[in-house]
Amino acid sequence: MTLIKSISGIRGTIGGKVGDGLSPLDIVRFASAYGEWLKKQYPGKTKVVVGRDARISGEMVKNLVIGSLQGLGIDVVHIGLATTPTTEIAVTNEKAQGGIILTASHNPKQWNALKLLNHKGEFLTAADGEEVLHIADTEAFDFAQVDDLGVVVEKNTYNDFHIQHVLDLEMVNVEAIKAANFTVAIDCVNSVGGVVLPPLLKALGVSNIIELYTEPNGHFPHNPEPLPEHLTEISSLIKSQKADVGFVVDPDVDRLAIINEDGSMFGEEYTLVAVADYLLSKQVGNTVSNLSSSRALADVTHGYGGSYSPAAVGEVNVVAKMKETNALIGGEGNGGIIYPASHYGRDSLVGIGLFLSHLALSKKKCSELRATYPAYFISKNKMELTAGIDVDAVLESIKQKYKQEKINDIDGLKIDFPTSWVQLRKSNTEPIIRIYAEAKSETEAANLAESIISDIKALI
Numbered sequence: 001m002t003l004i005k006s007i008s009g010i011r012g013t014i015g016g017k018v019g020d021g022l023s024p025l026d027i028v029r030f031a032s033a034y035g036e037w038l039k040k041q042y043p044g045k046t047k048v049v050v051g052r053d054a055r056i057s058g059e060m061v062k063n064l065v066i067g068s069l070q071g072l073g074i075d076v077v078h079i080g081l082a083t084t085p086t087t088e089i090a091v092t093n094e095k096a097q098g099g100i101i102l103t104a105s106h107n108p109k110q111w112n113a114l115k116l117l118n119h120k121g122e123f124l125t126a127a128d129g130e131e132v133l134h135i136a137d138t139e140a141f142d143f144a145q146v147d148d149l150g151v152v153v154e155k156n157t158y159n160d161f162h163i164q165h166v167l168d169l170e171m172v173n174v175e176a177i178k179a180a181n182f183t184v185a186i187d188c189v190n191s192v193g194g195v196v197l198p199p200l201l202k203a204l205g206v207s208n209i210i211e212l213y214t215e216p217n218g219h220f221p222h223n224p225e226p227l228p229e230h231l232t233e234i235s236s237l238i239k240s241q242k243a244d245v246g247f248v249v250d251p252d253v254d255r256l257a258i259i260n261e262d263g264s265m266f267g268e269e270y271t272l273v274a275v276a277d278y279l280l281s282k283q284v285g286n287t288v289s290n291l292s293s294s295r296a297l298a299d300v301t302h303g304y305g306g307s308y309s310p311a312a313v314g315e316v317n318v319v320a321k322m323k324e325t326n327a328l329i330g331g332e333g334n335g336g337i338i339y340p341a342s343h344y345g346r347d348s349l350v351g352i353g354l355f356l357s358h359l360a361l362s363k364k365k366c367s368e369l370r371a372t373y374p375a376y377f378i379s380k381n382k383m384e385l386t387a388g389i390d391v392d393a394v395l396e397s398i399k400q401k402y403k404q405e406k407i408n409d410i411d412g413l414k415i416d417f418p419t420s421w422v423q424l425r426k427s428n429t430e431p432i433i434r435i436y437a438e439a440k441s442e443t444e445a446a447n448l449a450e451s452i453i454s455d456i457k458a459l460i
Contacts, residue, residue, distance in 0.1 A: 005030070005136070007129025008316070011104050011113030014057045022112055024064055031068040032143075033136035034100065034116050037128070039072065042097045042119075047075045049090045049117075051082030051158070052102035053251045054191040054216035057112045061102050065114065066152055073144030075151045079158045081192050081216055083253035085347035086162045088121035092343070093161070103252035106225035109218060122344050123316045159196045162349060163203050169342060171279060172353035173361065178205025180360035185210040185243040185259070187234040189224045190217050191251035193348075200349055204356060210241050226250055226257035226335060228265045235263040245359065245366045247352055254346035255335040258355065260367040268335040269294040273373055275337055275351060276329045278358035280304040285328025288321045290314070291414050291423055292436050293333030296374045312411035313425070319344045333378075378438045379445035383453055385431040389460055394433070395424055397459050398452070420444060422452050 003012035003021055010030040012022030019026065038046050048069055052058045066076050077094050079087065084101050091099040097119050104111035116124050116132065124132070135141075144150070166172055184206050188194035194214030201209050212234050213221050223230045226248040238246045238259055246259035258266035258274075266274070273296045276287050280301065287301045290313045298308035306328070311321035318338060322330040331338045336346035339354070362369050385391065395413045406416035412425030412434075420439035427434070433456065437449035 007126050008123055009113055009115040013110045027064045028068045030136050031065040032141045033132050035069045035072040035074050036135050036141050037132045038098050047096040049077045049094055049096045049099040051079045051087035054218045055112050056218040061112050070150035071143045073148045073150050077153050077155055080156045081195050082158055083192050085345050086158050088345040089162055089343055090158045091117055091121035105252050106250040109220050163200050166349050166353045173357040174205055176360040177356045182206050182244045183208040185234055185238050185246040187212040187248040188214045189220050190215050192216055193249040193253045210243055224251050235259055239263040249348045253348045256348040256351040257335050261365050262367050266370050269333040271335040272331040273297050273300055275354045279329050286325045288318055288327045288330035290318055290332050291411050294376050296376050299374045376438050377442045377445045379449045381435045381449045383433045387431050391426040394459055420448055422448055
């Protein structure tokens with residue numbers, strides 16, 4: 001059993017003893033801490049939006065969360081089965097003071113989580129998250145008297161609202177998509193993507209949809225993280241059914257993986273690159289991604305005369321850097337698209353609308369479009385260290401060894417070489433260093449990572 005408390009929320013496996021797994025008492029404690037924090041931020045009547053993915057435990061978790069908020073005197077707008085970005089949009093549309101998304105994202109079915117939003121529909125800052133954790137630890141709750149209990153309103157219209165929101169975006173070209181007459185395959189891993197992707201595609205003018213795992217029952221048919229090794233079934237289906245493109249989303253639909261018409265992977269790193277290419281071809285602007293994402297975004301951005309900025313890993317950090325640089329588009333290399341013209345959150349629905357517009361206007365096959373982008377390969381490794389080793393000292397020594405290169409230390413240590421890069425990040429919970437390297441070939445990336453690992457071994 002696992003329970004992980006962090007500034008962004010609480011997640012864990014369902015069952016077990018209190019404090020060991022995500023037990024009902026842990027759910028109530030943390031939901032109450034968040035509600036108490038909100039009441040301090042907004043004296044007077046408080047309103048929270050609650051949405052959830054289709055996990056088996058979702059109904060149980062939802063009841064506990066909503067009951068806890070009601071007990072604090074907080075009104076709840078329950079939007080039912082809804083994606084993470086749908087819930088984020090609902091917070092601002094409802095003029096709510098916050099929101100809770102009940103989802104463990106790409107984690108397997110035994111997991112669930114409470115992800116916490118502020119009044120902007122964005123994830124909490126580190127400082128706000130720390131305060132929520134403190135309230136949870138001290139159990140400093142002040143529940144409402146019987147006449148002041150919160151009221152629950154059910155609103156099941158936000159999936160349609162979100163779809164219309166995508167259609168209304170200026171850069172989503174519905175006419176071009178409809179004229180292209182695409183055949184699109186989707187894998188929604190039996191979660192909320194199955195509720196929203198088919199009607200979205202139909203609204204975009206796609207009449208030929210091949211659906212895989214669109215029943216929102218929470219029984220994930222394969223590992224729900226949209227990585228190539230988990231997508232063999234839809235890859236084969238795309239080839240046999242002659243689809244033009246395939247889309248795969250994780251259980252809460254904030255990550256978008258694309259599959260080419262020949263069954264090959266477009267690459268999660270290139271979801272953001274392709275959408276940025278489309279937008280930058282229409283408007284010069286700036287882009288942002290986290291330090292662990294592909295250099296291809298910077299290459300494409302500079303090709304259009306824009307400016308690229310890196311951010312520390314974590315959606316809240318990417319959003320902060322996007323606001324600072326007035327970015328046109330940003331996100332993460334895991335298929336996360338953040339488009340400020342829509343909202344500041346990773347959104348696969350927006351990603352699909354923009355990508356299909358790009359594909360339709362390009363007049364290219366999906367694999368041909370992918371071939372127009374710089375080819376990079378990322379090697380992801382981790383190195384376990386003996387307990388007691390000063391990881392910060394190790395990183396500082398590596399930094400000094402490569403001080404003649406371009407160094408970024410806002411999130412671990414990233415060393416930029418002329419045609420490659422390597423990033424070292426330490427774990428906050430165990431003596432592990434994660435080593436990511438990117439280069440123009442798989443061999444070069446692997447060799448670069450091994451070289452840094454050798455440097456670390458020499459130091460310790």
